[in-house]
Amino acid sequence: MKDTIPISFLVLILILVPFLGCNNVHGSKSHHYRNSQVSSTRDIYSDSILKYIKYNYPTLALMHVNVVDGTGAVLKEDQTIVIKHGLFEAIGGPTEIKVPRNAKILDLKGKTIIPGIVGMHNHLHIPRFPDVGDVAAKLYLASGVTTIQTCGAASPNNEIALSNTIEKGMQIGPDIIPSAPFITGKGGNPNMIIPRNEKHLRDTMQHYINQGIKWFKVYRNTNPDDLKVIIDEAHKNNCKVRGHLCSITFEEATKWGIDGIEHGLNSTSDFRTDKTYGICNGGREYMDELIIENPKVKALQQLIIDNDVFLTSTLSIYEASIPNRAYADERTLKAMSPFLLNEYKERRDNFDKSIKDTIRNNRLKRIMQFEYQYYKMGGLLCAGVDAGRYVLPGFGDQRNYELLIEAGFSTPEAIQIMTGNGAKALERSNIGTIQEGKRANFVILNGSLEKDPTIIEKVETVFKNGVGYDPDSILETIEGQFAKE
Numbered sequence: 001m002k003d004t005i006p007i008s009f010l011v012l013i014l015i016l017v018p019f020l021g022c023n024n025v026h027g028s029k030s031h032h033y034r035n036s037q038v039s040s041t042r043d044i045y046s047d048s049i050l051k052y053i054k055y056n057y058p059t060l061a062l063m064h065v066n067v068v069d070g071t072g073a074v075l076k077e078d079q080t081i082v083i084k085h086g087l088f089e090a091i092g093g094p095t096e097i098k099v100p101r102n103a104k105i106l107d108l109k110g111k112t113i114i115p116g117i118v119g120m121h122n123h124l125h126i127p128r129f130p131d132v133g134d135v136a137a138k139l140y141l142a143s144g145v146t147t148i149q150t151c152g153a154a155s156p157n158n159e160i161a162l163s164n165t166i167e168k169g170m171q172i173g174p175d176i177i178p179s180a181p182f183i184t185g186k187g188g189n190p191n192m193i194i195p196r197n198e199k200h201l202r203d204t205m206q207h208y209i210n211q212g213i214k215w216f217k218v219y220r221n222t223n224p225d226d227l228k229v230i231i232d233e234a235h236k237n238n239c240k241v242r243g244h245l246c247s248i249t250f251e252e253a254t255k256w257g258i259d260g261i262e263h264g265l266n267s268t269s270d271f272r273t274d275k276t277y278g279i280c281n282g283g284r285e286y287m288d289e290l291i292i293e294n295p296k297v298k299a300l301q302q303l304i305i306d307n308d309v310f311l312t313s314t315l316s317i318y319e320a321s322i323p324n325r326a327y328a329d330e331r332t333l334k335a336m337s338p339f340l341l342n343e344y345k346e347r348r349d350n351f352d353k354s355i356k357d358t359i360r361n362n363r364l365k366r367i368m369q370f371e372y373q374y375y376k377m378g379g380l381l382c383a384g385v386d387a388g389r390y391v392l393p394g395f396g397d398q399r400n401y402e403l404l405i406e407a408g409f410s411t412p413e414a415i416q417i418m419t420g421n422g423a424k425a426l427e428r429s430n431i432g433t434i435q436e437g438k439r440a441n442f443v444i445l446n447g448s449l450e451k452d453p454t455i456i457e458k459v460e461t462v463f464k465n466g467v468g469y470d471p472d473s474i475l476e477t478i479e480g481q482f483a484k485e
């Protein structure tokens with residue numbers, strides 16, 4: 001085997017040579033070649049990636065653009081932004097910023113830029129499909145999602161592998177922060193980790209920690225004593241624990257030191273009247289009478305905030321369970337596999353029979369109110385797609401934005417939830433906002449996002465580390481491909 005290494009290395013060089021010093025990926029004259037030598041790894045892409053790249057220049061200048069920067073600050077009009085070697089170098093008004101002579105200039109008048117979306121509940125699996133990573137990664141990137149935390153893995157090894165392949169520039173997709181498999185308890189999903197005893201639990205966690213995993217997720221049926229062990233083992237190893245809770249209340253998990261809570265109001269069992277300690281009772285009827293402004297709700301939220309626990313909003317997947325709302329759009333229908341399409345049609349037929357059922361509509365309103373109040377009280381609210389049903393990776397993240405606007409958030413607030421806050425929860429200070437010194441992960445949207453929230457779907461270009469990807473050419477390649485049997 002040894003002597004094959006130099007040969008394969010030679011082959012690699014031969015493959016790469018045509019691309020060295022050549023960034024004109026579309027072959028159009030308007031894209032200037034860079035004559036300089038390769039200056040960083042991001043200049044080395046395989047052919048399969050080059051076809052998606054629209055802009056790859058060492059220096060870029062965005063002119064006349066509206067910026068929602070992800071910090072929560074108001075939208076700034078007519079900004080000039082200089083990007084150098086994948087980082088934001090200078091940002092300011094048209095007279096404040098000097099544009100370098102060698103910069104590739106993009107005139108973005110009438111357009112909006114936002115930071116790359118940081119998807120905080122962005123699985124690489126969906127129900128019945130344990131690995132949709134390849135297509136999901138494309139959907140995420142094409143939709144403006146440049147970083148994801150997968151919040152529980154169904155195929156952990158594939159997740160780690162995909163994360164590495166993307167990092168090396170061999171495949172397109174968001175930066176992936178992978179997870180260990182879900183940990184649940186007795187009566188929980190048998191495909192997940194069900195701890196046999198404390199040693200088994202700690203050893204299993206170590207197995208994933210040794211592979212570089214930093215994120216653990218507990219799911220619904222977790223035993224209270226197990227959660228305490230999970231948090232202990234995770235924190236000792238500089239790792240984080242997130243929970244889709246049910247057997248354990250938000251209050252208990254918060255007091256025991258959990259780092260993040262998923263889904264918000266629709267997974268709290270704190271307000272149940274029939275709660276048994278350590279048992280997941282299921283059902284959501286407790287929500288129907290709950291008044292969100294009630295002091296007991298506020299006290300719980302204050303406790304969560306005081307303990308620095310972040311909350312992740314997943315509105316779009318909840319919406320997918322509401323008969324008079326659960327409609328897939330054109331592009332979603334195009335991307336879905338025949339299997340998913342059929343499933344969608346069957347579900348729609350059933351929904352049409354119960355179209356006047358308003359229970360879930362009212363629950364959605366309360367879920368929104370809960371999140372709005374938590375944010376306004378100073379809580380760290382993030383968002384993620386939790387893909388499933390017809391809610392696709394990326395498209396569902398965009399839908400979350402529209403639902404956050406419906407929940408009452410302003411444009412800068414909703415963008416902050418989807419970008420800067422996710423970065424904060426991930427403790428990644430180099431992404432999430434459009435600020436000098438940060439990585440140039442951002443999305444060009446074709447229109448005024450403040451005037452029309454659906455502009456979030458009009459992605460013109462997605463930049464990751466200063467390299468611009470063309471969403472249309474990405475989406476073309478995945479038609480009918482999502483969740484293929």
Ligand SMILES: [Zn+2]
Pocket residue numbers: 121123151386
């Ligand atoms: Zn989930």
